[in-house]
Amino acid sequence: MLKINEIYYSIQGEGSKVGLPCVFVRLTFCNLRCTYCDTEYAFYEGKDFSIEEIIQEVRKYNCSFVELTGGEPLVQEESLGLMKQLADSGFEVLLETSGSLPIKNIDLRVKIIMDLKTPSSGMLKKNMYENIGCLKKNDEVKFVIGSREDYLWSKDIIEKYTLNNKTEILFSVVFGKLLPVELVNWILEDKLNVRFQLQLHKFIWKPEERGV
Numbered sequence: 001m002l003k004i005n006e007i008y009y010s011i012q013g014e015g016s017k018v019g020l021p022c023v024f025v026r027l028t029f030c031n032l033r034c035t036y037c038d039t040e041y042a043f044y045e046g047k048d049f050s051i052e053e054i055i056q057e058v059r060k061y062n063c064s065f066v067e068l069t070g071g072e073p074l075v076q077e078e079s080l081g082l083m084k085q086l087a088d089s090g091f092e093v094l095l096e097t098s099g100s101l102p103i104k105n106i107d108l109r110v111k112i113i114m115d116l117k118t119p120s121s122g123m124l125k126k127n128m129y130e131n132i133g134c135l136k137k138n139d140e141v142k143f144v145i146g147s148r149e150d151y152l153w154s155k156d157i158i159e160k161y162t163l164n165n166k167t168e169i170l171f172s173v174v175f176g177k178l179l180p181v182e183l184v185n186w187i188l189e190d191k192l193n194v195r196f197q198l199q200l201h202k203f204i205w206k207p208e209e210r211g212v
Contacts, residue, residue: 146174
């Protein structure tokens with residue numbers, strides 16, 4: 001059994017799949033407490049579902065694109081089985097993870113979006129950098145940036161781990177804390193090979209709205 005916070009149909013708000021219709025499976029629980037967290041309601045709220053019940057619910061939306069998010073999906077070990085069975089069932093599967101828990105046992109068919117925690121998150125010490133060696137070329141690493149310090153730290157990590165040779169890199173701002181134009185200007189000034197992104201769903205709907 002897995003504890004699920006919500007299952008809903010929306011558009012992908014971030015990453016290389018931005019704008020595409022997607023079914024989101026939000027799992028309950030998180031091992032982190034980021035200062036800018038926008039899904040605190042997923043820390044504890046949820047109902048128990050079997051893997052079969054989850055897949056049955058996902059099928060109702062007639063969409064082949066599914067993302068596991070949270071919270072932190074990998075807190076529940078059964079999420080590994082869920083991802084495998086979703087892939088076995090013909091779904092294109094994405095996983096949004098903080099990178100604070102091992103990713104080495106994730107089914108290779110799953111596209112991983114790993115959110116390395118920047119200094120302003122307050123969770124810097126939770127980053128499990130050995131996960132970088134498990135990333136595939138079509139996976140993505142995301143940096144959520146709330147300050148100049150975060151930006152410079154992210155640049156150093158990209159260089160230290162030669163991330164540009166390993167996977168796609170995403171930069172986004174902490175919503176409401178750093179102006180998008182500031183981050184864009186830094187990227188352009190330094191000619192960084194990264195993809196700037198906005199959380200599209202927060203511009204379509206109210207930023208605090210659930211199920212979108």
